[in-house]
Amino acid sequence: MAKIHTLRISNFRSIKDFEQVFGLSSFVCIIGRGDSGKTTILDAISYVLCGNWNLSIFDTDFYGCNIDEPIIIEATLYDLPARLLQESRFGLYIRGIDMTTNTIHDTLEDSHIEALTIRFTVERDLEPRWCVTNVRQEDIEIRASDRASLNMFFVSDYVDKHFSWNKGNPLYSLLRQEDNDLRENGNPIIDALRDAKSKIDNNSFSEFDSVMSRIKSSSAGFGIDIQKANTTVDLKDIIVKEGKVTLHEDSIPFRLKGKGSKRLISIAIQVEVAKSVGGILLIDEIEQGLEPDRAQHLAKTLRESYEGQVFIITHSRDVLVELKAENLYRMAKDAKRLFHFDDSFQGVLRANPEAFFAKKIIVCEGATEVGIVRAINNHRIKMGRTSATLEGVKLTDGKGSNQVIYSDGFLRAGFEVCMFCDSDEPNVNRVKESLRSQGISIIDCEDNLSIEQQVFKDLPWAGVKQLIEQQKHSTSNASVEDSVGNRYKHYVKNGVLKEGWADVEDEMLRLTLGDVAKDREWFKSITKGEMLGTVCCDYFSDMKDSRLNEQFEKLSKWIEHA
């Protein structure tokens, strides 16, 4: 039971001030760059809903280690267990959620959904306090057993205890659910341990006899009679450690299984618990230890069939493609709230899942442009400058005119967006001004030119020749010469191009090559685009004052500091 409607965090680890309304979302996938505070959010949830009676808090848990400001984490929950809604517990402390506005109110109305706000506070004494709070009344403490009824469960790296039958572990909760008379029927584990002890009791341990008799007679010498002494196991050692009874596979304990398998089994147990009572499941890096397809399957299964509320963090494109855009929330460093993606991102998500993990996105018109930017990136690395990865820049294929829709979407999602495009598409040209005014950097060609035309217009002639050679190499002499000859009759003699047609720089030839490269799709793949870009980069210093130079310069600069 219980789902988080709103989460507030202040002064906790990397988060100074944060408030997020999750509303009725049951599946929340948090994405964002490393160190943006995603795990801090999950930790915050696990602290405020912690079912243990105590937590160790350190100075380092305070934002900027500043212990003068208290850590406060507040979760407003709905779908509450009946036990918490009782008058004698927190029934008189409920607040109301207005579902139409997603706001929380202290003056209740009939249409409201009942909610409780739990506040976790740590002051400089490092003593954690949990209470239920509202603006009408004084806060009231909420005990660990009541918090435990919220059934929050964090799949972390330390899942070994989930495989033991200990009280407080999910396996034990399941047992309780199935058999309410557990207490009357006795605990089967303790009974089994008693049986084990009686077997040991009955063992004569005759191997010890001679040593025993020496001790007995020695003791008698000191006036103490231990004639009845025998050897067995101390009951204390086995009963207290009922938690030592754990799941095994062919006598190999589950704790020795691989990380991914352990996490999956642990999730499976929790899902079973949640089937009857719900619960809040937190999973950091859901793909950890799992092959892409298993991670994918896990995300899909949880999204479709988990009865409670799930919070996951992922860095995996494979996981993202299994989700709906509305499941995604993006965390940015120092952000005061998450960005919640909506339906309109569905297409972008399918086409460019990896872009969702970036800080800055270059939306390229097509594969050629993607290749060119990759080449620029390689060039930057070669020159000892920062890489796109380091700068958090992702390239996405805008698939032609969809480029505009994607750019607009990413901008709204809080990414920095650069659009790298041609200028030969009137539909795109028409909206460029408005996109610019919204804050998208647009790097495009001269009026009415495609990138191929721009390259052949501005690239030093040596570079042009190199591109022709490469094209000949990747197709054939004949095919290149045919396409050029068809367009450029001036160089054709007896149906074939003159020998040495490409030796001399010629404006008309540049135009022709541009047209041919565009129409015959010489560079229409990432690899070919990258090759094209590499050549351009090689001649970069020789093409000053050209648009091409300007484009490359701008792209390189944008990668560095948008």
Add this chain to the structure above:
Amino acid sequence: MLNHQEFVAKDKSLLIAPAGYGKTHTIAESIRHTEGKQLILTHTHAGVASIKEKLQKSGIASSRYNIETITSFAQKYVFSFCNGEEIPSQDDRQYYPYIINNAIKLLRLKPITKVITSTYNGLFVDEYQDCTIEHHNLVSCLSDILPTRLLGDFLQGIFEFGRESLVDMNSTDMMGGFFNNRFALSEPWRWKNGNNEQLGNDLDALRRKLLQGDSIDLRNYASIETTLTRDLYKYNRTQILSLLTTEESILVIHPESARIEPRLNFIKSFNNICRLIESIDHKDFYTLSKRVDTISEDNFMAVIIEICNEVFNTTGVNLWLNAKGVKNKAKPADKERTLPLTAMIERLKEGVSFKLIAKILTEIQTLPGIKCYRKELLSTLCKALIEAEQNSSTVFESMVNKRNNIRKVGRKIYGKCIGTTLLTKGLEFDTVIILNAHEFRCHKNLYVALSRACKKLIVFSNRYVLTPYKQ
């Protein structure tokens, strides 16, 4: 015998439970036939205490029920969910209506019904006849979400004239779904087990007559000692005095409830043996307190004498006091006796002190020849005086506090008392004397008066046949 299982199985049921017919026992037995936690509402704190005691004795786990007065249950919700600044102060006339009406509004909200149904599986309301229309509306709200069982007795539904009107348990319109599931207790248990079984049977027969609106011929009830008299002060002095002196637990009931004088008159006439049961809100508590608040070095003697005339016998007061202070006494013994009082009054001249006034009043009470007719009024006033000085508040404020506290906590009334039906509802005495029975104009009041007696019932009337109905 009542079938408890059937009684609790209905969503709405009503149990007619006359006083002394084992109602509290029935609540305990019924709870055994329910699941989960039951909410039990009643009207007075004394009621809460007696049900709690019975349930504990019956061995019902305290986790199975929660007992409260309707008001405190309503207060809990109003204080939790309403803006504190809008709630009138507790001594405001608007306070109780505000609490009940706002609780009704709250209990209609879905989120709050969720709290109720998460906490309780059923509801019992005791003494239903004492519910006002507002209380009834509140219970109706709860009965929409909880299986609800009402217990009460139409015949005991009496109320003070001018107060808000009570629920009519006999009205089909008002009782709605409850009316179709009526149950009744039929055994007058209180009069069995060594008390007076015949009296129990007679009261049961009387009860039927009164419910039908028939007149009553007292000669038909052998267990009731009826005395015809034109003037009991003249002709029945010895009989009454002997009863008052010999009986340990005796209650005198006077039909006149609007005025206190007939009862004071009885006390004075019969040697100040019985104690006056004061109404919690009698105006004298407040007017006297306000009067003391005006006290100063110039008028204190006048105020003290005013109070004395209200609580003591006039002859006694005149014997010892005059407008200037303590009278000059000729006898040395009397002079000696008044020395402490004279000294205290002298000290008042130097500065008025509430504590000192309380001491003076208590001292006057001990003087020979002084009789106190209103012991409760005097002792409460003295306590309020002391508290006012400690808290630097007015005597009036302290008095309001004291009376509210009694309303909340209840008071033990026993021994030899005189009161009206309203003041003695719910009480039991071994012996009951009803004065001027022919003056009862309401059959409910007569029934409450008659049913206070456990062992012996004595009725004074000017005729045998009573028709206690409004014309």
